[in-house]
Amino acid sequence: MKPTISIIAPVYNEEPVLAELHRRVRQVMEQTSESWELLLINDGSRDQSAAVIAQLHAEDERVRGISFSRNFGFQIAVTAGLDHAQGEAIILTDADLQDPPELYPAMIEKWREGYDVVYGVRDSRKGETWFKKATALAFYRLIRRITDIDIPLDTGDFRLMDRRVVEAIRQMPERNRFLRGMVPWVGYRQTGVSYERAARYDGESKFNSVRRMLPFAIDAITSFSYVPLQLATYMGFVMAALSGLAILAVIYLRLFSTNVELAGQATTLVAVLFLGGVQLISLGIIGEYLGRIYDEVKKRPLYLIDRTWGIEKGATHQRNERSR
Ligand code: UDP
Ligand code: MG
Numbered sequence: 001m002k003p004t005i006s007i008i009a010p011v012y013n014e015e016p017v018l019a020e021l022h023r024r025v026r027q028v029m030e031q032t033s034e035s036w037e038l039l040l041i042n043d044g045s046r047d048q049s050a051a052v053i054a055q056l057h058a059e060d061e062r063v064r065g066i067s068f069s070r071n072f073g074f075q076i077a078v079t080a081g082l083d084h085a086q087g088e089a090i091i092l093t094d095a096d097l098q099d100p101p102e103l104y105p106a107m108i109e110k111w112r113e114g115y116d117v118v119y120g121v122r123d124s125r126k127g128e129t130w131f132k133k134a135t136a137l138a139f140y141r142l143i144r145r146i147t148d149i150d151i152p153l154d155t156g157d158f159r160l161m162d163r164r165v166v167e168a169i170r171q172m173p174e175r176n177r178f179l180r181g182m183v184p185w186v187g188y189r190q191t192g193v194s195y196e197r198a199a200r201y202d203g204e205s206k207f208n209s210v211r212r213m214l215p216f217a218i219d220a221i222t223s224f225s226y227v228p229l230q231l232a233t234y235m236g237f238v239m240a241a242l243s244g245l246a247i248l249a250v251i252y253l254r255l256f257s258t259n260v261e262l263a264g265q266a267t268t269l270v271a272v273l274f275l276g277g278v279q280l281i282s283l284g285i286i287g288e289y290l291g292r293i294y295d296e297v298k299k300r301p302l303y304l305i306d307r308t309w310g311i312e313k314g315a316t317h318q319r320n321e322r323s324r
Helices: 017-032 051-061 075-086 101-113 132-148 163-170 180-187 208-226 225-256 265-298
Strands: 005-011 036-042 063-068 089-092 116-123 156-164 190-197 305-309
Touching: 005 017, 005 075, 005 101, 005 132, 017 036, 017 101, 017 163, 036 051, 036 075, 051 063, 051 156, 051 305, 063 225, 075 163, 089 163, 101 116, 101 156, 101 190, 132 190, 132 208, 156 180, 163 180, 180 208, 208 225, 208 265, 225 265
Parallel strands: 005 036, 005 089, 036 063, 116 190
Antiparallel strands: 063 305, 089 156, 116 156
């Protein structure tokens, strides 16, 4: 029997939180009358997360698991979850209990009312630095300005999705996956329920440095906007207009003015360096898009599975699994 609700949690070095996650999810789901599964995607953890998943699966077969061959990143782990979830509705959550399972019943209720996507909207963010809050705010403002898609403010990846939304997302084969943009792109009926985002139950955040967050932001922008590519065009027009004015000014001064010393070396140097900078930045932006096109063209598999728990053979479309 397929469960009605699949709860998907990506797992990267979350050994200390998994048992508690299972306990809380079970507690909440047993109060609803829905059948459910908890699908844990082990994204190449270096701690004992895999062993904990194996043990949870042995104790409760509603816990199912997939282990990747290495770390493929959050977006890919979620993708594997969507590929293997069996439920009619899928709830996507962090493994660290920042997204409270206690919200599931409200989400499920909205889904039963006929909504296809139910976002968790955060009222407040506990245990997060002001730097993370400020950069997140700036980032979502920017994204709203330069893309067509309407990413709801103050939402993370915590959400419920109907099967048809999941199937739509599974039809998007792109490698640079920005789910927070892909889900609004799908459309259908979307709504939100608000909650208080808790602090992490245990362990440490994996997205707490600029080094981890910047690639995420660039992926988001390049997947949904051409505005950076157009910047070079705009800059080109501005520079052309300015130089047109400068040419007129120089001609005027040459013809009608006798006591003006024209053009110092410094002016020339500054103009050349400035334009050199603009050109390099434009090239870099083109490079960002080009590299992504190259990734798409290579068509490598999105992820490789090392082993699974409770996933039927053949359901993974892969032959790299060992039979042990
Ligand atoms: N995660 C993952 N792969 C990664 C990094 C993170 O699967 O490469 C998982 C992590 O285990 C957690 C979720 O993604 O379940 C969100 O990560 P985290 O809680 O560290 O981020 P934050 O909530 O602080 O933004
Ligand atoms: Mg978290």
